[in-house]
Amino acid sequence: MKQSLFTLEHTRQLTDDTYELVLSGDTSAITAPGQFVNIQLPGRFLRRPISICNWTDQALMLLVKVVGDGTRELVRCVPGTELDVLSGLGNGFDPARAGAHPVLAGGGIGIAPLYGLAQRMRDAGQAPTVALGFRSAKDAFYLEEFASLGCRLLIATEDGSLGTRGFVTDCIRNVPECDYVLCCGPLPMLKAVHSLPQLTDGQFSFEARMGCGFGACMGCSIPTRNGYKRVCKDGPILYKEEIVW
Template sequence: MEFMILSNQPIAKSVYKMVLAGDTRGIKAGQFVELALPGRFLRRPISVCDWTENTLTLIYKVVGVGTEDMTQMQEGVKLDVLTALGNGYDLDRAGDAPVLIGGGVGVPPMYGLARELCRRGIIPTILLGFNTIDEVFYEAQFLALGCTVYVATADGSYGTKGFVTDVLREENLTPSYYYTCGPLPMLRAVANATVCSGEASFEERMGCGFGACMGCTILTTQGHKRVCKDGPVFQKEEIEWQS
């Protein structure tokens, strides 16, 4: 589909928020989109942060030439977008006290999920992990939903010093279910630190984004599965958590 950029602004160190206008039918919390960038062969996969009937909010971090190109895109630019990719989170498993855990650019999909849970009358607890205070974003937006929010920074410059698993332990949180997105070491640590079941969204590098190239496979209890097509969300018990 064709989307038009409404805004594209920095919100933290090397982190940008892009709002697009277009058809968002079918999008669910935890899914992602693939953007075609001018002059670049491969599309860029970006997690969905939030959406309305006709707007799509994406938050991305500058990690290479493609995302660097994105920072220069101005209002009014039109992009070719593959939407509603992947399976998303299962909200029916949340229970009455879910915890949502986002690390770095794994934070954005937690916002759309939190908003959807709040619409159901389920107010989740939010754990956000960053390296340093300069990278912190969207704390205020989660608070505005009515959520309890904890922030951890690896260097201790803001919130709890350490990792999201330190917050779980220090605050003695006992979630009914957890949802998470972030780097693999964090996903593994969260799985090991929780007694309850949960779902993790993986951030594997993707070539095609719709299951053809097999470049984003991970090992599960049912064999290798594609993050783009079979995921990006997998249940905790599905994953072979290799060290």
């Protein structure tokens, strides 16, 4: 974990409530896709944990969905704003365990860490299939970005306005050759993907309300087959075999 100041370089609106933020700063503490940062906002007691979408040596990219006053303030920050950031938090996905043809499954804002993951997997010679789920076509984002990586891209929308009508699990059933999943999204989606019989193994990114964000307060503990684990410190990535519902 490292505490440092990052400078907001630009903000781009992707949908009605989803934004891309690029910040410049020291990213040396970030070691794997799937980790997150914890951002201090002026006048707010608790930091806001945000999953890392992608990063370079000197820049950090975040996808932020507005869900309350804190995230609304964050996306309204003007370029040049300095933000106090804890970086390199949590563990990350381990692409080496995923084999040559895994499926990356994301729902809504949960697709954020999958972009940096997909890029690094492609660079390593892996060929992931990316399955993304949204409520409707107007809620979809980052499709061109994933396609530009050369990934096979499958889309599901609940209303059928784009891609397959249904859920991300319906997309995964169409690729029976994929038996390993790396997944991030809302809890009902994680549970549904976890239950698919074709997926013999996988890694799942969990969310929880956090106090400190680095394992001290124990406020984000959840039960696993190996006892209670802290989502912020021992997670957010958990392996399929250790998850209990």
